Amino acid sequence: MASRRDLYQSYQFLVKRVVSGVVLRETDPAQSPLRRMGGAVFGSVMVAVLALAVAGVIGVVSPGGNDRWKDTEAVIVMEETGARFVWLPDEAGVFHLHPVPNFVSGALLAGTAEVVEVSRASLAGAPRGQTLGIADAPDAVPDPDQLVGAPWTLCAAPVELASGEQVTRTALVVGGTADGGRAAGDAGFLARDVERGTLHYVWQGVQYPVPDEGAVLQGLTLGDEVQVQVGTAWLSGLPEGEPLAPEPVAGRGQPSSALPGAVAGQVAVVESESGGQLYYQVDVDRLVGISRVQADLLLADPALSALSYGGAPPTALPVSPAQTNAATLVPLAERGPTDPPDEQPETLPVRSATETVCAAFAGVDQRPAVSLGADVDASAAALSEQRTADGTVLADAVVVPPGGGALVRAQGSDSATDGFLFLVTDRGRAYRVPDEATAGVLGYAGVDPVPMPAALVARVPAGSPLSAQLAAGAG
The missing domain is CATH 3.30.2390 (TTHA1013/TTHA0281-like)
Structure with missing residues (x-):
């Protein structure tokens, strides 16, 4: 009886004859068919190794050789150093490799922001041209999805120097706002330019220069209000209105034919039919309509007391509707977008002269939204x-x-x-x-x-x- 080993060897012999018959069409060949295939595989591997070796030797003897970058419009970056170049023709049509100081210069000259990296060896044989570009152009630009929009916020904030001195600095936050703060809304407040020493009245996002501080502080009863300290840059960024100041008529002190017994420059007030008050400035031959704010400023003008009131404290002359109807009237002009307010706004309390003040701009025609006491961090700016x-x-x-x-x-x-x-x-x-x-x-x-x-x-x-x-x- 055959053993398991005998049966296994018989099976192997049968399989070998079948394989030989399929591969060599001979059931009893002198050598195994798989031996021939192994030799072929070994020979192929050796040929591949030899080809790679030859290629390596050629690379050592003749490095580089990659000229495809010459056919590409792009900023060329050397792989090993990061140096930037552009491949441009001169007037004769001869191309040269020009170094550029930054990426943006290369993009402007190449006409594209595309970048191609090339090895030092591949650039070795390219003829060099002179350095081109803009020295202080940025070396990188933000991606389109990293661009920010509105608002832009301009702030004047106190900063403590290393010496311990506290100064006012202006910071512009691009694409962001300052945290917290009290919105000014329709309220106004005084701001002092710490660099020029000038006084300004801020209302509804507009700053109005105050050339005659005495008339404004007295006439609008703002003498006791705290003036917030700001820099010239902060005021220069805001829309500028007309000066907040008395606007006297010419010929002050001369008798007026418009109102018997009055002289030019005096202020007249009449009760309107609606119960309100209308103010006029007496001119030599007419009555000129003025706002309540302008009337208060004129009555606080020291020159008016001397010229039109004989040195006495200026007061508004009460007149009747009949008197105004008999006179030549110039109605109050419609308030323009940069004119000071007609009525005195509510005053926004300033808690400290060094309080942070910000103006957030949402666009061009929209006045900035002003706030006091906001928190702005410009330490990383x-x-x-x-x-x-x-x-x-x-x-x-x-x-x-x-x-x-x-x-x-x-x-x-x-x-x-x-x-x-x-x-x-x-x-x-x-x-x-x-x-x-x-x-x-x-x-x-x-x-x-x-x-x-x-x-x-x-x-x-x-x-x-x-x-x-x-x-x-x-x-």
Whole structure:
């Protein structure tokens, strides 16, 4: 009887004959068919190894050789060092490899923000040209989805120096607001420019210069109010209104034919049919309608007492409707958008002269929303010089989210469409962009710039314009 071993060997012998018959068409060959296949595989592997070795030797003897980057419009970056180049033709059509100081310069010259990395060896044989580009252009620009919009918030806040001295600094928060604070709303308050020493009245997001402090403080009973300390840059960023000051008529002190017994410059008041009061300034031949605020300012003007009231304290002359009907009247002019208020607004209490004051801008034609006591942190902001060579006052710090930025159009009004375009980076610099085509080269094709008042954008320190002509050295 056959053992298990005999049966297994018989099975192996049978399988070998079947395989030989299929592969070699011979059931009893001199050698195994799998031995021939193993030899073929071994030979193939050796040929591949030999080919790789030859390629390696060629690479050592003749390195580089990758010229495909020459056919690509892109900023060329050397893999080993990060150095940037552009491949451009000269006037004769001969191409040269030009070094550039930063990515934006390369993108402007190449006409695209695409980047191709090339080894040092592949660039070794390329003819070099002169260095091109804009030295202070940014080395990186924010991605389109990292751009911020409105609001922009301008704050004047106290800062303690290393010496212990407390000073007022202006910070511009791009694409953000300050936390907390009390909204001013329709209330007004006084602000003192700590750099120029001038006084200003802030109301509804507009700052009104106060050239005659005595008349305003006395006439509007603001002498005891705390004046918040602000910088020139903060006031310069706000819309500026007409000065809040007395506006006397010419010929003060001369007899008036408009109102018997009165002299030019005096203030007259009449009770209206509705129960209110109408104010006029007496002119030499007519009565000129004025607001309640203007009447209070005139009556507090020391010059009016001497010229029109014979040195006596000025008071409003009560007149009847019949007297005004008999006179030539100039009605009160309709209040313009930058005119001071007609009626004295409620006063917003200022808790401390060093209280933080902020103005949040949502757009161009919308007046900024002013608040007191907000919390703004400018410790991580990019610090700037205080003013430009031409005297433009700058914010002391510009706060932009890290890696972010803003594409902004500086406009004089919401209806303007030809305002200058700027790219603001997280380094706190605003770079002029000549047109939307250039913005597209930088990766912002189809991105709508956020409109902001030109006076506000001017608080951001400016970098060099980002133009291909300037990058090429054409000026």
